[in-house]
Amino acid sequence: xxxxxxxxxxxxxxxxxxxxxxxxxxxxxxxxxxxxxxxxxxxxxxxxxxxxxxxxxxxxxxxxxxxxxxxxxxxxxxxxxxxxxxxxxxxxxxxxxxxxxxxxxxxx
Amino acid sequence: xxxxxxxxxxxxxxxxxxxxxxxxxxxxxxxxxxxxxxxxxxxxxxxxxxxxxxxxxxxxxxxxxxxxxxxxxxxxxxxxxxxxxxxxxxxxxxxxxxxxxxxxxxxxxxxxxxxxxxxxxxx
Numbered sequence: 448x449x450x451x452x453x454x455x456x457x458x459x460x461x462x463x464x465x466x467x468x469x470x471x472x473x474x475x476x477x478x479x480x481x482x483x484x485x486x487x488x489x490x491x492x493x494x495x496x497x498x499x500x501x502x503x504x505x506x507x508x509x510x511x512x513x514x515x516x517x518x519x520x521x522x523x524x525x526x527x528x529x530x531x532x533x534x535x536x537x538x539x540x541x542x543x544x545x546x547x548x549x550x551x552x553x554x555x
Numbered sequence: 556x557x558x559x560x561x562x563x564x565x566x567x568x569x570x571x572x573x574x575x576x577x578x579x580x581x582x583x584x585x586x587x588x589x590x591x592x593x594x595x596x597x598x599x600x601x602x603x604x605x606x607x608x609x610x611x612x613x614x615x616x617x618x619x620x621x622x623x624x625x626x627x628x629x630x631x632x633x634x635x636x637x638x639x640x641x642x643x644x645x646x647x648x649x650x651x652x653x654x655x656x657x658x659x660x661x662x663x664x665x666x667x668x669x670x671x672x673x674x675x676x677x678x
Contacts, residue, residue, distance in 0.1 A: 489668040489669065491668070533599065537663070544662065547599075
């Protein structure tokens, strides 16, 4: 089955840029969606279809996808961005969704 | 806007059946995939399966033998049954909406999600 690999953790200072990668075989051919999950809360969609943002999500959140890696970029990181982030795609070969392993973002 | 709310027992005995219901408010249950997703404590997200409003289903192969998802369009609800549970099924269970196949494009993102409900399997 299709596997999405994320780094377990990313640390970033306030005001800097955090980049969270999501690796998968030829992931650039798929649409990638990203979720933010704060402790004790349900996941929230922050980027869909590689680079689109739902209404209400700050422009600081952006996404890209090419080759074997998709990336969620958080610019001008704030303390409130500290959370777990998950990528997700649809695996057409198995006809079901797949989530990445998750990345914990720590704001120093 | 559409909101989802999970309900059901928070404690289930080993070997018994876990049953949860998701109530959809603020919109119709038609025209979308309605999924169950779970998250064991301290771990990542695992998709369990979805149901389309028509009743067609798709399950995670790793759980397929134990999972049944059903829909009640008259109540705007869909439900999960997971049989023969063990401690490994202890998790927060979420329900979520997903856009189905459309014009050759595969199903999309999950939005919105319910708040989640913790189900503990223990005697």
